[in-house]
Amino acid sequence: MRRQREVPALLIVLIVTGLVLFVMGWKEFSRSRTFLDGATSGNGEVVDLKYESKSGSTRRLRDHGFRTVYTYATLDGQLHTNSSTRLTSAPEHDVGDSIAVQYRPENPELARIDSFAELWSTATWMSIGGLFFIALGSIGLILAINNPPRQ
Numbered sequence: 001m002r003r004q005r006e007v008p009a010l011l012i013v014l015i016v017t018g019l020v021l022f023v024m025g026w027k028e029f030s031r032s033r034t035f036l037d038g039a040t041s042g043n044g045e046v047v048d049l050k051y052e053s054k055s056g057s058t059r060r061l062r063d064h065g066f067r068t069v070y071t072y073a074t075l076d077g078q079l080h081t082n083s084s085t086r087l088t089s090a091p092e093h094d095v096g097d098s099i100a101v102q103y104r105p106e107n108p109e110l111a112r113i114d115s116f117a118e119l120w121s122t123a124t125w126m127s128i129g130g131l132f133f134i135a136l137g138s139i140g141l142i143l144a145i146n147n148p149p150r151q
Contacts (some may be wrong), residue, residue, distance in 0.1 A: 008144055014137030022130030029123035039102040041114065044072030046093045050083065066091045072101040074108045082111045084118060092117070 048069035065087030073079050080103070084092075093099060102119075103111035112118050 011140040018133030025126030044070040044101040046097045049091045
């Protein structure tokens with residue numbers, strides 16, 4: 001009597017986790033792309049480097065770090081202040097630095113620093129992580145199916 005092959009649950013979990021991460025990365029990519037499609041370029045200046053730490057932090061990077069605070073002028077000359085969307089372990093700019101900014105003309109408070117890290121890093125790392133888990137789980141699944149345990 002032939003025994004049916006069992007697929008290790010961990011491999012399925014890896015593949016599903018990879019798919020979830022990849023979809024989240026793709027959504028983040030689409031969100032950035034949509035933002036940029038209607039955005040206008042402007043020049044800004046770093047006015048502060050704000051250190052943030054959540055109470056009860058486990059000292060992970062997302063729980064504490066620096067946020068760049070900057071001002072920028074819209075095409076009509078109005079001055080706005082905003083801050084970076086992500087925390088970094090070390091400041092990426094110095095106070096007084098000139099930076100490129102992307103903002104939405106219909107809602108100038110929606111602005112981002114025009115850099116790869118600010119616009120694309122989350123989407124990139126989520127997608128790469130997702131593909132890694134999908135590949136790892138798929139390779140393991142293929143090996144498990146092609147090399148059943150010996151009896």
